[in-house]
Amino acid sequence: MTTVNLLVGGPTANWPTDLAQLSGPWVGADRGALRLVKLGIQPVMVVGDFDSISPAELQTVKQAIAGAVIVKPDQDHTDTQLAVKSIFEQLHPDELHIYGATGGRLDHLLANLWLVLDPFFRDWAPKITLIDRQNTIRYFLPGSYTITKEATKKYLAFVPLMPMKLTLADEKYPLTAAQNDYPISWASNEFVGEQGHFSFDTGVLAVIQSCDATV
Structure with a gap:
């Protein structure tokens, strides 16, 4: 069984304490990509419009990754949505564990929680788990x-x-x-x-x- 981990840009205070020790493969969405690199984790894919990191930080990410950089072409999808779509279409995991999807801005939290209600994502819903320090969804x-x-x-x-x-x-x-x-x-x-x-x-x-x- 293949499990892919996705780190998005939510507050680090909500991370599980063992996040840095979890085995990959890892994908980073926007600021989550930079945080993976700073943890010494080499993502197999990074996704987003990268508006939350500087050009220098983005260059650091590009130098560290082991796979594709997917730049979000529009604002019709969130970074997390594009990352989930790219992961299932390109990496075909049996399970997707999403970290950094809770805490911080409520609009981001709701977008992440409700992602599976979109008919495009719904068939993947049973494969998706959101994980933070206190919750498994x-x-x-x-x-x-x-x-x-x-x-x-x-x-x-x-x-x-x-x-x-x-x-x-x-x-x-x-x-x-x-x-x-x-x-x-x-x-x-x-x-x-x-x-x-x-x-x-x-x-x-x-x-x-x-x-x-x-x-």
Whole structure:
């Protein structure tokens, strides 16, 4: 199974503590590309309009990469969207882990969270995971699923992003074909044991495992 990691330009304070030790391949979007290079990580691809870094910094990135530089041709897509598109079309991963997609500007956060609602990206939704210091966000298309508890996470949230009927079979707070007509976060649920089961009939569902912030 091939996993590609993508670093975008969100605050470094939200990174997992072990980000620099994660194995590649890595792709950087805009400022995320420069941050990879500064960590000593050689990206296989960099993507963006590079408006958040200086020409000298961009030259540093170009000298360090092991693959393609893809310059965003317009403002119809965000850097993250173009990076996700380029990764799936050129690298064909089984999984894509996105870092640096949370925190900072709320418009960027929402664009990243809602990326999979675009029909162009939706078929890739089950392969995409957003990861930060406190959260793991996975996306699901209609069906029945088993999810395994992450050792470092306490809480479990189910976030219907589109209308659906959602069943939580064996979580701490169960639901039975609950109708969701608009986006809502069924927050602060928890596993009972090490696995949970859920199902839904239409739309896209985000499932978040999370923990409280550490001081």
